[in-house]
Amino acid sequence: MVRLGSRPVLHLYENPNSEDTKRFVCSDDAVVHAVYEKLGLSKVPVALLARPRGLEESCLSVRCFPRNGKDPIPLLEGVVPVMHELVPSILGTEKRPVTESFERLLASLSDTKLALKRFHHPGSTTLHYHHTLYSVLHRGEECIEAMHLLIEGRKPLAAAALLRSLHELVLVFYVDWLAPEHICRYLQMASVRSEKQWEATCEQWRKADVAAGASPLEAKNIKDAHMRAFRLGSIVGERARLFPFGQEFQSDIYSFLSDIIHHDFSMAARYAHTLDHGDEAIYHGEVVHTILHLADVLVAAVVTRVRDDIGIGQEILQKNAQRLRLCRDREASHDMNRLLNKPGSFPWK
16 A cells, blocks of 8 residues: 555654663554565654654644544644754755756656656555655656756746745645645645635534534634644645745745746846846846755755655765755855845845
């Protein structure tokens, strides 16, 4: 089932043996653990039955809500963001020609797609997870290839606009990757229904729960939990809270991209000399370098986790620079500040 696309959750407990070096035990899911180990999957979904501390990744806090005699229902209670100071990189800190850099990013996505195809075993039951992973990798390829074409055509500001699509793609991937057996239904629901429609459905369920004997407070708590999960699936800012780059990254990159997409006065200023000096007289600054830097860490955030999830190595990362400190690339951060017209506002400093 794992190779079909299922990712059963491992239920972990704090190890009561203080003399043991292992922090957690997994006594209830030993068979599933053995399957993951045999397949070489290094990061898998877990349900941590303890306080979330010292986590490597963000997590969803799930609570079993009582329903007056019926089986409790597990629903989202909150989120626990974990920020990463170091992030994976495909390109590393070494500067390469633009074409070579884009080719490396495309190769990492293409190689990971092929590896996912080899790992996946189709069956009579179709599960969403591997298909979602593949679609994310393919869409990422399209974004990177389109950016490269636009930059080759001397249209880097148009290429920068595609970073927004890439960023949102990565945010959706990360939420689904954290809990593929739990959150997918809300991502699917958010793609076809508005929040108002979903709230009306939840209100009907709330009334039905009260009529069936649940207390008004129990029914309200269940409705609120459904709404929290729906917003995680539908609101970009909610997903950005969970993503390891943090909300400051989200705020600054969106401010930059909104200026480009909506062509406000700061963008108009970049074209100020085109009327008198020709259409090529556009101020680009170091925008190409910034695009590559951001595309690199976004692509790496996806491919490294997918490769962990299908049991293959991380050869795609640069041997001597497998992880970048977000503050290390000062040239990219300074350029972003110039583009934003907000000196010192960008967190990578």
